[in-house]
Structure formats: structure tokens, C-alpha cells
Amino acid sequence: MDVVSPELNILLPDEIMDTEAIVMDDDPPAESPAASGQSQPSDDAPIPMETDVLAVPEIVSLCSDAPPTQRTQAQTTSITTDSTLCSTTSDTQLLLTPSIASSSPLTLRPATASTLTSTTLKTTTSPGGVSLTSGGLQKLSSNHQIILNKVASFPGADTTRSPGTTTITPGGQKFMVTAIGKSGQSIVLQLPHTGSKPGSGQGEAKAHPQHFKVLTIGGRTDLKPVMVGQAVSQVSTLQAQQLKTVQIAKKTQVSSAGPIKFIITKAVNNKGLTTQTSVSNVITGRVLSTSSPVTPPRTITLSETLSSSSKIAISPLKSPSKLTVVSVASQVPNSPQKSVSLPLNMTHLGQQILVQQSTATSPAKPMKPVQTVTVGGPQFKTIFPLSTSSNVQQIQVPGSRFHYVRLVTATTGSSTGQAGSHCTNSSMTAKPMVVNTAQVRMSVPIIPAQTMKQVVPKPLTSSGQVLTTQTQQRLIMPATPLPQIQPNLTNLPPGTVLAPGSGNMGYAVLPAHYVTQLQQSAYVTLASSSGFPTPTGIQTQARLPLNGLSTSDAASRPRKPCNCNKSQCLKLYCDCFANGEFCQSCNCTNCFNNLEHETERAKAIKACLDRNPEAFKPKIGKGKEGESDRRHSKGCNCKRSGCLKNYCECYEAKIMCSSTCKCVGCKNFEESPERKTLMHLADAAEVRVQQQTAAKTKLSSQISDLFTRTTPAITSGGGRMPFTFVTKEVAEATCECLLEQAEQAELIQQPQATAERMILEEFGRCLMRIISSAGKTDCPSINC
DNA sequence: GAGTTTGAAACT
DNA sequence: CAGTTTCAAACTC
Structure with a gap:
């Protein structure tokens, strides 16, 4: 997922996916988020964490439930994104646009409620209208993730309106899809079957909160009608917790630093509001560039089921709020209009995978239409609701309270909302997930269960080599700490990926390094496939800081092969295991730290976590104020080394011992x-x-x-260059000259210094002869 | 490369 | 939690 500078791997998830900043703010700031381009998260509201289980799912139909005062004040309700404005509907619309598109980390959301992040929306009233600002898209209930965008039905809705606007199907439920970044494209969820009346936007939101499907399209505003098949209609009968969220976030190029902004703007009466708001999407310290060419409208059909099996990356060090994002290599934005089916099974809830689609904006390289949900610009995020049906398998991690799902590799073509339809995005499943930022790239392979064990890590043969694998998916697990939400999973080895395996545990815990290896060996990188600029074409997954090294350092550091003999490489004695890596090219014996022993490995991981929940977390904390604050989490316990040898973990990490150390005779201080x-x-x-x-x-x-x-x-x-004249014969002749000179010096009993000088002088003469002969004959002769 | 030293991890 | 054992890396020769 280098991934990402790997520092970005840390930065992105932390900043982008951080839901702690998402608050409900009933006291909106005077400044409109849309106008300012920044959301105003407040701290006064408690932030439901993913561990919080909400008995009643909350529908983020904010706009519909907006206070009258706000509605009256609001002239227009708009969704403000970093680059797009979605508001052309006459009736109430909820538009949710994540502004995280550009750097979007891969996010995986566990199926269980505890792992879900309940986020609150921020409602702000601005002079221009009522804006709903959310730090995050999702409103998560007990088992479900709800994400906004309810669109009140309104007759005459035009899906071809201004960029970034969402369109509703007349007479049916409306789904507003807000696009981020590019103008001219948006995604519209169309509900063929609706139980709501057109024009009853606000009441509908209350009456059928569960009907809301959120399709958040980040990065481009291309209008994309989305056909939500019967599955959507089924949702209306389901409870609110069955809501599914489809999030497509655009990743845009980062131009400057800044916090990530989630801005939700409600458009009430946005007539005439067809312009794009100039909102800077600030992600991970960078301003996202939202200028992108307008692309023709596209239709995305959401089918009922998602038949894709793949591994779900679980980040032990990331909070669920910073969940793994499945980055999907996408097509060029300028591809012709096409229908893409997004499988949705509304009957199965609580399982969501954030799929990030990274698309390179390469107008020069028109891409052929693919099955990928190509909805946006360079980068998108898509949350695919996963079905717990046969196509989506639930993965139970021992010792973990969280549920995981495995994606089934899509093998069929596009479907049009039929039950049991497959995820038709073959390219999506076949390509590595790449989180692209200005400095960080994080590529995550989605490995289908069928091919999981068939993938053998290979050494990188060519940095620029691009291999094509069409049947594999990658899921990434953030390699940076996610401490606050998933206490169990956060302790898994960095970059661990849960993958279906043959073991009785039903999954394999893949180390980040293995993922990286897969990325390097057998997957097409997004950049390579889409023309996205990449230095090497290799995606390197960001890794956790290791021994105080930065992630980049750790990533670039050549992995040291272990020499374990008795630990089976399943103890923390083994550095490979401790670093969450598979053993590869090691000198270990009886190694179980590989995919073939995934069961044992998983048990070992669990055992380690039982002993020490922090076992797989970096020992060297990253200080807030800089490197000087870095310290060993536990401190060393050296007694004889004086903490000045690499025996000492502090010294090895190039940090000084601190008060936490229990060392004796420490000399490792300032x-x-x-x-x-x-x-x-x-x-x-x-x-x-x-x-x-x-x-x-x-x-x-x-x-x-x-x-x-x-x-x-x-x-x-x-002509021949001079060095070509220094043939073997010439060299031998030269040596004979030098030897003869040496013998002559010896004969005349010259001192050694003089002899050496004579030899050197002779050597100089030889060189001169060689040079002079070079331009005369092809076979220079050396005559002493 | 073999042997020793060292300290973290594992175990009791 | 403390003491002991195990283990592999670091180090020395």
C-alpha cells in the first residue's frame, strides 16, 4: 500500500480516516464550510467510536431533518466537497462528499458493529444556506455503516445537470452521488422500486431512513447514473442497520498540506446552483487538486450481491476508523460512458469494504472500457457492501471481536442488478490497490482465496517490470497504528492481511512484507496500468516504523534474513515474525512463518498478542515534537553493554535511553x-x-x-579508443619492460626508492608508446 | 566461521 | 511480578 513516503502511510490514514474529528456540531460556525473550503469539526460532541454499538442505526439523512430555522435560512443546500459542488435538485438532498479522495488510504471495515465507526455529522448553518458537515461519511450503526446522501425525490430531476450534482430517479428513491474533484461526472443511484413519493424529501428521510444508499464519489463530478436494482428496494423493507454504503472517493493529486476535510452540504433549494464550489480538499497535509477534465456521464448499476472473494487486510496498527481501503486501479476518466455494475446485497449488512479506486488521469492514454467502476478521477474510494451470502464469507479471527469478510474474486461480466450478480469489476479485482499521494504509495494486493496459496513471493526482478494478473485482488491493511478503535486487530503484525486459507482457521494472516512482495512480483500497479506516474512501477507498502526508523527507512531497509532454528520463526525472537513479515530468503530452519503454515502462524500471533497486546506495535514511539521525543516504549534492560551496543534496543534504534529503561551502567544518554x-x-x-x-x-x-x-x-x-589497444600482449609487454627496469635497477644496486622511480618512469614511457601507437597502428608494439 | 556475549522473549 | 530459561542477534576472535 509504499508505501506511502511511507510516512504518508502513517499520515494518510491518521488524518484522512480519523473519525475522531467527526463531530456533530449543532452550532455551526459563521463561516460556511463551502465558502471556506474547510470543515469545522468540533470537539464538544462525543465521538462514537467503532467500538460503540448503536442499538439504533442512525440515518444520516441530515438534510431532511434539518431544523426549520436552518432550512429557512438556507437558500441552497449543497454538498461541498473539495472540488465539487453537488446541488441542483429542487428538493431536499443530502449530499455527502468525502474530501479524502486524494490520499485515500485503503480502508477495510470489519463486519462487526464494534468495528464500525459511528460518526456524527456536523450541521452548520451558513448565510448561504444550510450545510451539513461531516467529518466522515459514515454513520455507523450496530452492524451497519450508513452513509448519507439521501436524495428526496423530485420530479424533473436532471441527471445531466451541473457537475457534481446528483440526480434522482423520478418516482423512485433518490440517491445522490456526489463527486469530488472532477466536474462533469457524478454518480446517481437510481432506485427502480421505490416506496417513497416524489417530492417528499424530508418526510421520506424520516419514514424510510433505511432506504438511503450512499454512493460517495470522490474526485470527480462526472455525472454517473447509478442503477440500484432490486437490492435497493429491498433495503426499504429492511431495518436501518441494513444500510449499505457505497463510497467512491477520488484521489486527487496533493498539492499542499492540510487536514482532511469532510464536508457535507445539504442542498435544499439550490436552483441555479450549478457551479462548483471552490473548496480545497486538504488531505494529509496537502491540498487536493480538483481540476479535472469533464468526462461523459456514466452509469453504474448496483447489483444485489457481491460475489467476490478476497482477503481482507486487517491493520493491526490502524484503528477501524482508518480502515483498510481497497484501492482499485481504475480507468482513465475520459473513458467513454459505460455501465458498471456494483454488486449490492442489501440483505446482508455490517460488512463493508472500502474500495479505493485509483485512477490516473491520463488523457493522453485513453483507456478502453473496463468493468471497473470508473467513476472518477485519479482516485476514488468505493465502499462495497458485502454480502454474507455464499459469495462473501465471513472471517472470524480468533481472539478478535471483529468480523472480517473475504471477497470473492469477480469472474463474471457485468451484471445489471440481478440477484447473485457478481462484481463485474474484474480489473478492479485484478489490480493492486494503490494509495497514491504525492509522496506515498501504498499498493495492496487483493488475493482471491483460490489463488492465495498459489502466489509465491518472488524477488523483484525488475523495478519497472509490470506484470499482469487478472484474477487477483489485493486488500491492504494499514501498517500504521490504529490504536483507538480496534484493540485486538490493532495489535496484529503490521500490514497483516487476513486472507482465506486452507487452514482450519479459515484465513491467513499475511504480513505486510508479503503483500509487498506480491505487489512487486505479480501485480500490475495502478500507475503502470493507468499511466499514473510512478518512479519504478513498484508499489511498496508502507510499513511501521521499525526500531525507530521511519517507515521509509524501514521500507527501504533491506530485510535481514533470520537464522532461527528452534522458534520456528513463530516467536518474537524472529525478527521476521516480529515485524509481521514472512520469512523469505532466510536461513531459518523449520520455518513456519510462511503461508503454508498459516494456521500455526495465526495461532502464534494470537499467542503473542495474548502475552503482550503491544507485541506487534513499534517499540519506538514517535515523538510529537520530533525525533528527540522518540523513546522506547518499554525501555531497555541492559546490564553489561552500557547501552552502547546493538544489544540495546535503544541504541540500535539510535535513540537515547529514557526513564523507562531499566538498564544498568547506561552510557546512552545525551x-x-x-x-x-x-x-x-x-x-x-x-x-x-x-x-x-x-x-x-x-x-x-x-x-x-x-x-x-x-x-x-x-x-x-x-576508430579504436585507446583502451582497446591495451590488449593482453600489450600488457604483457609492458610488464616485461617494468620487470626489466626493476632488474636493471637491482643490478646497479639502486635504492628501493630509486628503483621504484625507475619503474614508474618506465611505466610512463610505456603508456606514452601505447597512446602514440593507438593512432597509428592497430597493434601497438611495446619496445622497452 | 565458530564460539561467546548479550538481552529480549518466553517460561515458571 | 520476579526469577529462570530459551533464543537469536550481536559481537569477538
């Missing part, structure tokens, strides 16, 4: 002369290494350049 001496030596050594490396690089470059420049001359016969 003023320690021994430490300073070692540091100086280390610095000097590092400088030397760098110099040597630079020299080698330069030399290699020069040699390469020399060959490049001389090859044409040699091959063309235009």
Missing part, C-alpha cells in the same frame, strides 16, 4: 562522552561509506558513459 565518541565514529564511518558509494556510483556512471560513447566508434570502425 551527555555521555562514550556515546558522543561512538556517534562521531559512526558519523565518520557513515561519511566514508557515503563517499565511497558516491565515488563508485560516479565511476560506474563514467564507465557506462564511456562505453556508451565509444561503442559506436568501435562498432562502426571509425
